[in-house]
Amino acid sequence: MRTVLAAPDKFRGSATAPEVAAAIAAAAGAAGWNSVQLPLADGGEGTLDAFGGANRTTTVPGPLGTPVDAPWRMGDDGVAVVESARASGLDLAGGAEGNDPVGATSRGTGELVAAALAEGARRVIVSLGGSATTDGGFDTVEVLEAHGPFDGRDGRPEMLVACDVRTTFSDAAIVFGPQKGASPEQVVELTGRLDRLASLYRQRYGIDLAEVPGSGAAGGLGGAFAALGARLVxxxxxxxxxxxxxxxxxSADAVVTGEGKLDAESFNGKVVGGVLDLARAHGxxxxxxxxxxxxxxxAPATAVSLLDSFGPEAAWGDPLGCIERATTRWLREEGARP
Incomplete structure (x- = not known):
C-alpha cells in the first residue's frame, strides 16, 4: 500500500492541525492508502500541537490578569515547549474588542517558562504569535531575569524563540497594535513605551533591538527574550x-498539506510553502x-479551495468533512497512476 504524509497547518478559526491531519488520514483509509500524521506550525499558534501536545498545565495570570490554566509541554529529553498564546493570547482577552491593549501583560508567559525551568528544562522553546500584549515583554523579564541568560553556555538553559515575523522592537505597536484593539492614540503611547524599554534593555543587557529582526513579535516579547540571551529563529x-x-x-508516496487561507504569505516561511518545497525537492x-x-x-496546480469546491455553507460548516472528501478524491486519482 502507498503511504500519504498528512502535514497540514491549522485552519484558523475552523480546525486545529491535528484535526486536519486526522481528516486526511481518514481520507487515506477510504482511498486504500496508509497514512502518517504530522501536524505542523510556523512558530505561532499551534506550535505546541506540532511538538506533540501539552502534558502539563500551570495556572498563570492571563493577559488581563485573570488566572488561566495554560497548557505546555515537558519532554523526557529536557526540552520544554511553551506557546505564548496559551498564557498571553488575544483570544484569552476576548479578542480586540475585549482587550486592554495598554494594560495587557505578558507575565503569564514568563511564569510558564519559569515553571519549565523549575522542572529542570535544559532547553525551552517558546512560540510567539496571537498575543494580546504590547508590553515589550517587560513583565516577562521581571519574572525571568534571575534565571538567565538563556544562551545554553556553561550549563545554563538554552532558549529558542520561534517567530514568523521580522518586525523590529520599536515597530511592534505600529504594526500589530491596531489588531489588538489599540486606537491611534494608544499606538503612539505604546510606541513611546517600547522606545523607553529598548533604551533600558540596551543599558542593562547591551543589546540593540533595532538590529534584531523579530524582536517586535508578540508586542516586543521577542525582543525581551533576546535581551535575556535567547535566540530568535x-x-x-x-x-x-x-x-x-x-x-x-x-519516505512518503504523496503529501497532503494545507491551511485556512492560501495567499502570498503562504510561501514566505510558512507551512504550506515549506512542505511544497520539500515535496518538489524529493519528487x-x-x-x-x-x-x-x-x-x-x-497556487500549485493541485491546490483545492474548499470554498470554491463545496460552497460556503459546507466549507465553513463542515471543513473537516470537505478536507476528507477532497483528499479522498485526489488520492484515488493519484493511486490510479502507474
Missing part, C-alpha cells in the same frame, strides 16, 4: 527540524487543501 524551520519533516516527505506529489485561495496567488 524562524518558526517553521524549528518545527520542521524537530519533526524530521524532510525525512518524512522523502513527491503534493496536494494543497485550503479553506480559500486568494485571487491572483500563484
Amino acid at each position: 524562524p518558526g517553521f524551520g524549528l518545527v520542521a527540524e524537530h519533526t524530521r519533516l524532510s525525512e518524512a516527505v522523502r 513527491v506529489p503534493v496536494l494543497v487543501v485550503a479553506g480559500a485561495v486568494e485571487e491572483h496567488v500563484a
